[in-house]
Amino acid sequence: MVQYLQLQPESKLPDISALNPFRTVVIAEEPVALDWLYKVSSWLVWSGTLYVMTWGNSCEYWHDSIDFANMEVFNFEQIPEEKFVMTTWHENEPLEEVFWFSKNSAFHPIVEISNTLILHISNRDRSLEFLSMYENS
Numbered sequence: 429m430v431q432y433l434q435l436q437p438e439s440k441l442p443d444i445s446a447l448n449p450f451r452t453v454v455i456a457e458e459p460v461a462l463d464w465l466y467k468v469s470s471w472l473v474w475s476g477t478l479y480v481m482t483w484g485n486s487c488e489y490w491h492d493s494i495d496f497a498n499m500e501v502f503n504f505e506q507i508p509e510e511k512f513v514m515t516t517w518h519e520n521e522p523l524e525e526v527f528w529f530s531k532n533s534a535f536h537p538i539v540e541i542s543n544t545l546i547l548h549i550s551n552r553d554r555s556l557e558f559l560s561m562y563e564n565s
Contacts, residue, residue: 429447429540429544430477430543430544430545430546430559430562430563431447431543431545431546432546432548432555432558432559433545433546433547433548434548434550434552434553434554434555435468435547435548435549435550436458436549436550436551437458437459437460437461437464437549437551438460438461438464438548439448441468441471444475444545445473445475445476446477447475447476447543447545448476448478448543449476449477449478449536449539449540449541449543450475450477450478450541450543450544450545451477451478451479451480451481451530451534451536451541451543451544451545452465452477452479452480452481452527452543452544452545452546452547453470453474453480453481453483453527453530453544453546453547454480454481454482454483454484454487454490454525454547455483455484455546455547455548455549455550455558456482456483456485456486456487456490456550457484457485457548457549457550457552458485458549458550458551459485459486460485460486460549462489462501465486465489465490465493466496466497467492468547468549469493469494469496469497470497470500472494472497472547473494473495473497473498473501473513474501475540477494477511477513477545478511478513478514478536478537478539478541479513479514479515479534479535479541480494480514480515480516481512481515481516481518481524481526481529481530482494482515482516482517482518482533483515483517483518483519483521483523484549485549487517487519488517488519490517491516492510493516494513494515495515498511498512498513500501503545509537509538510538512536512538514536516529516533516534523558523561524542524565525565527561527565528561528565530544530562530565531544531562531565540561544562546558546559546562556561
């Protein structure tokens with residue numbers, strides 16, 4: 429199942445734990461404050477994401493923040509393999525290629541992931557466009 433979620437910067441974070449375990453494509457079209465970026469990263473990890481691909485504005489910061497949030501959950505000690513969040517950032521790639529990667533290569537080594545979240549950080553809903561693009565990638 430693929431689900432689209434648009435979040436405006438600084439918005440409240442909904443309960444997405446029903447997707448657990450899931451992969452996430454973060455599409456960051458808007459700049460955000462670093463504290464909110466970290467809040468979203470922690471929320472994704474606590475909600476059960478196990479593979480995150482970041483694309484767009486500050487995608488490297490999103491990537492690093494998710495890695496940090498995953499380490500923090502385990503008090504910066506050994507992360508169990510089944511809880512390790514795989515991360516990639518895609519700064520210079522077309523979004524269609526990130527979607528293709530998500531569908532064809534973003535697999536966790538231990539846990540089977542059947543759900544995908546397209547997390548769109550934007551002031552504008554592009555659900556139809558992105559869901560169609562994902563389907564056709």
